[in-house]
Amino acid sequence: MNEKKKKWDLAAISSIPLIMTLANSMLIPVLPLMQKKLKISSVQSSLIITVYAAVSILFIPFAGYLSDRYGRKPVIVTGLSIAAAGGLISGLAAMLMDNHAYGVILAGRLIQGIGAAGAFPIVLPLVGDMFDNEEAVSSGLGMIETSNTLGKVVSPVFGSVLAIVVWYLPLAVIPVISAISIAAVIFLVKVPTKEKTKVKFKEFLTSIKSILSEKGHWLYAIFAIGGNIMFIMFGFLYYLSSVLEDHYHIEGIKKGALLAIPLCAICLAAFITGKLVGENKSKMKWFTAAGLSLLAASMLTCGIMDTKGLVLLNTFMFIGGTGIGLALPSLDALITEGIDKKQRGTITSIYSSARFIGVACGPLVASLLLNKDAWLFYLFTAIACACLLIALFFIKPAKKKMHKPIRAFKVTDK
Numbered sequence: 001m002n003e004k005k006k007k008w009d010l011a012a013i014s015s016i017p018l019i020m021t022l023a024n025s026m027l028i029p030v031l032p033l034m035q036k037k038l039k040i041s042s043v044q045s046s047l048i049i050t051v052y053a054a055v056s057i058l059f060i061p062f063a064g065y066l067s068d069r070y071g072r073k074p075v076i077v078t079g080l081s082i083a084a085a086g087g088l089i090s091g092l093a094a095m096l097m098d099n100h101a102y103g104v105i106l107a108g109r110l111i112q113g114i115g116a117a118g119a120f121p122i123v124l125p126l127v128g129d130m131f132d133n134e135e136a137v138s139s140g141l142g143m144i145e146t147s148n149t150l151g152k153v154v155s156p157v158f159g160s161v162l163a164i165v166v167w168y169l170p171l172a173v174i175p176v177i178s179a180i181s182i183a184a185v186i187f188l189v190k191v192p193t194k195e196k197t198k199v200k201f202k203e204f205l206t207s208i209k210s211i212l213s214e215k216g217h218w219l220y221a222i223f224a225i226g227g228n229i230m231f232i233m234f235g236f237l238y239y240l241s242s243v244l245e246d247h248y249h250i251e252g253i254k255k256g257a258l259l260a261i262p263l264c265a266i267c268l269a270a271f272i273t274g275k276l277v278g279e280n281k282s283k284m285k286w287f288t289a290a291g292l293s294l295l296a297a298s299m300l301t302c303g304i305m306d307t308k309g310l311v312l313l314n315t316f317m318f319i320g321g322t323g324i325g326l327a328l329p330s331l332d333a334l335i336t337e338g339i340d341k342k343q344r345g346t347i348t349s350i351y352s353s354a355r356f357i358g359v360a361c362g363p364l365v366a367s368l369l370l371n372k373d374a375w376l377f378y379l380f381t382a383i384a385c386a387c388l389l390i391a392l393f394f395i396k397p398a399k400k401k402m403h404k405p406i407r408a409f410k411v412t413d414k
Helices: 003-025 028-038 042-070 072-096 102-117 120-130 134-165 174-188 201-246 252-277 281-304 310-337 341-368 373-394
Strands: none
Touching: 003 042, 003 072, 003 102, 003 120, 003 134, 003 174, 028 042, 028 134, 028 252, 042 072, 042 102, 042 120, 042 341, 072 102, 072 120, 072 174, 120 134, 120 310, 120 341, 134 252, 134 310, 201 252, 201 281, 201 310, 201 341, 201 373, 252 281, 252 310, 281 310, 281 373, 310 341, 341 373
16 A cells, blocks of 8 residues: 555554543543542542553553554554443443442543553554554654653543532543544555464463573663653653742642643654654664753752742743653654564564553652652753763664565664
């Protein structure tokens, strides 16, 4: 299929990270309201988010293996269907069981997290499978990161608006939006036909061990950078959310709009980066390095200066978001194009798990250091600088250009 004719395929695939992000992030601004309605503690309300991410971390590598063996599209459709079922359970429980619904809501969220493991993480290798042209792959991955971040941008506002109608509507709407993505994938996504190799699980583990042994020096670097970037991103978003509410007493839709400012920077930078890096792996490395430098500089400035100043804080959060937007699509492209298609699903899923660990840990650490603002931002600065050094010393694409699809990428190949 001509790559220009794959716009609808890419649009359908891009709906997956958008909807999966909405399904989780739009609950964040309404957790205090849920806490009151369900008569639960703040720790219990936070588990509504945590259980989703935690179970996803465990199931993502398994979903990657299944996608390598049985195909990306069947695993994605199954994952979205499981996520929709979990959302339906949570939504109906909240609707019908009143303040006795918490346990069932949590069970539904757990099921939803299992489904999410088979959805968004499989998108990255699917984009790599669809295009032979490396420039098209990079552009497609930029759109995926843009869609993922767009979900984070609109989710605080969307969740707040839905909760105004009725408090459980953010839960009840999840199966509806999941169904939209399922229909788009089924009818619009046309995956290239390929011969399926039935690899036994033991052989699969051996092949993964072989890949990590051969390419681990750069794969581990990308895993570490990706996870730590998400750690910083969700940590500073949690900090910003707390400052807006506790210091400025800004809540609801206005708070969601202010939280969207650094997320808009990530979204725009990710889209532009996907277009600019093309098939040039040297650009991927230096865009990553530039992004990490911006992120480190912005976090250091926040540590030195008065971070309670609203304009100043949002300005440097915007700069930090731009740095994240430069780095993430470049990392996606490096890891997606650097692994043979037969193992691509599993390796990119391990990468997604690393990112989910960062998502889970960032807010927790930020909450512990809320009263020590400077130390929090110095920690973020140190992590960003460490990631910068890792990128400079362990990601080493050669200058020679390769004009054919990559089958077995080494950091020193191009």
